[in-house]
């Protein structure tokens with residue numbers, strides 16, 4: 099789950115990270131009032147789950163409250179990377195002498211939180227990583243001990259020669275690390291971390307992503323979710339207890355188990371198709387899940403064929419078959435469906451489907467080939 103900048107910054111500020119005071123607004127009127135309260139010179143920032151807002155015109159500096167109001171009128175309602183701006187953050191303008199990048203990610207390879215810092219901040223860090231990787235210092239942190247003060251100082255000295263600034267930055271790294279751990283984050287990032295002409299070190303932008311698995315333990319964090327900023331099909335899937343990721347292809351996939359879902363997507367690509375989604379209906383076989391899965395997939399106008407790939411272990415294939423029958427009787431599915439079922443109660447499942455004139459296969463390759471061909475025909 100991604101937090102908005104205004105949410106991330108309130109967590110960081112509570113942990114002591116120096117950031118200018120600010121407030122969030124959803125109308126130009128509110129922006130003018132906030133700007134006046136903050137002294138007039140402010141930055142108006144689009145609150146959407148996308149990086150590169152600055153480049154897209156979603157971060158603007160205003161000299162007066164009236165100008166802030168006008169800029170807010172332009173930013174509110176604009177779309178950045180397909181996302182509509184519903185809210186803006188208003189913060190007092192900081193003078194900038196330098197911009198650095200400080201990020202912390204959960205790294206699967208080292209199985210640790212890894213710090214990444216660079217004096218080439220402000221801009222897209224992926225670009226720095228691709229063109230000048232030597233400008234990024236990486237440091238895996240052993241979670242048993244946390245970030246030692248000398249490690250924090252080592253990272254900070256990679257950014258600043260000035261000792262007072264390095265000490266300030268080291269403090270910020272330790273605060274960032276504690277926020278990362280305390281909130282079950284998968285990413286916590288400050289870009290830019292700036293120095294001012296007066297020598298202060300300040301965080302001007304913040305991004306935090308929370309591991310979804312943390313949310314059961316932390317209902318307070320779950321409340322920060324902004325569903326209006328998320329893909330509607332993913333919101334629907336989460337509510338139905340399905341693991342779903344929308345993709346760009348045209349073969350809708352309904353699979354049980356994450357591993358088989360990945361293998362199915364691989365096979366779709368192997369036979370020249372493109373999966374429209376990752377969907378894991380889970381191990382339990384509740385027909386209702388199948389109905390919801392079909393609702394979500396058929397709502398995607400890109401989908402041209404639907405592929406079921408069910409390996410019945412704990413999942414009973416007859417339950418899945420009942421789900422397919424229930425779904426197709428509850429609403430009209432105007433798409434070809436290819437069904438591959440094998441395992442627990444397979445004969446029963448085939449009977450149920452035959453009873454409504456549907457056919458199922460038990461060979462995975464054959465089913466994927468058919469689904470890819472049908473999607474191509476319809477495209």
Ligand code: GDP
Nearest residue numbers: 141149150151152153157191192220289290303
């Ligand atoms: P992003 O583009 O989505 O990462 O948004 P940021 O909040 O990082 O802003 C982009 C850029 O706008 C920063 O790298 C700065 O160069 C500039 N910017 C943001 N806030 C301020 C500010 O208070 N003062 C000045 N002078 N520039 C700012």
Ligand code: MN
Nearest residue numbers: 220289290303
């Ligand atoms: Mn930024």
